[in-house]
Amino acid sequence: MPEHIPQEPGEFAGRTALVTGAGQGIGAAVATALAARGAHVVATDRDAHGIDELAAAARDTSHRITPRVMDVTDPTAVTTVIADIVRDHGALDLLVNVAGILRTAPVAELTDADWADTFAVNTTGVFHTSRAAAAHMTARGSGCIVTVASNAAGIPRTGMAAYAASKAAATMFTKCLGLEIARSGVRCNVVAPGSTDTAMQRALWPEGQSEAPAAVIAGDPETYRTGIPLGRIADPQDIAEAVVFLASDRARHITLQELYVDGGATLR
Structure with a gap:
């Protein structure tokens, strides 16, 4: 008989997930979707307001969402939060990188600060969280990392050079990490949304x-x-469903992949 693969709604029961950028939009939708399927979600953002509201809403259900202020550009803060998760919950099973910013301008008008800030969050932030999570996951021989990038990583956009370049870098970083740690039983994938109502x-x-x-x-x-x-x-929930699938055991043989969720906009 084929091995049973858990399905929703309790497919993430007993697992702990860290979701960055969970204060609104796609991050909030991902945190809610994982919690609804049984995960204990640590929802992080650099602003407490959105994640506190998310956790308050979860308290009205059986879902478990713990808010935690964290700036992904601060490697010490990231390391501390992940160490606390492992200490308090025994393991970190899932990491979903959603935190991101957008600065738009033609390249000729793009400032050094806009470029640096965009990469600090969208690329270096993914590096900080993924490096810390992967160290724990590889040691225990299991885990999953999903990076929410953008379809702009795969197609040029006018006025969006910094954003597109940062998301392309985060995409390739996630795939390279996934290749390095695949033999440890850790999977790394990318979800690339298109225009989403956020x-x-x-x-x-x-x-x-x-x-x-x-x-x-x-x-x-x-x-x-x-x-x-x-x-x-797209609704944020459309992106969250793709993330949930890639994070689940239903995708247990999928790694190094980039799933476009853009309604066909990039014609891929």
Whole structure:
């Protein structure tokens, strides 16, 4: 008989997950989805407000979400949080890298600070968390790391050079890490969202323009941007479901992969 592979809703029961950037948007959706399937989620963000609200909402259910302020650009803070998780819960089973920022400008107008800040969070932050988590996971011979990058990592975007480059770097870093630690039983994968209804996406829309979502779906030849073939902007839950699958035992033979969740926008 084939070995049984656990399914939802309790497929992550007994496991501990760390989700960065969990204060809003995709990070909050990932934290909620993992907790709903039985994981004890440590939800981190550099701002306490969003993760405190997330944990408060979970208290009304049987879900377990513990908020923890953490700045992924601070390696000491990251190491401390992960050490605390291992001490308090016995293990760190899952890491989901979601924390990210977006600074838009043509390259000629992009400042040194914008470039450095973008890479500090989107790339170096992934390095800090993944390095610390991988050290624990490889020692115990199991674990899973999922990095939420962007479809911009695989297709040029005007005005988004820093963001696209930082996400491309985080993507290749995650794959290289996954190759190095695969024999230890640790899997590393990437989810690459397209346009998703988050605060980051809405910040790109002209204020007061109710037509903005339709324009995103239609695309823009002037900026060489294709539309979205499926005809909708993603919900954060759409991205969370992809993350949950890759983190689950249903994906136990999948590593070093990059899953685009963009409604076909990059035509891949």
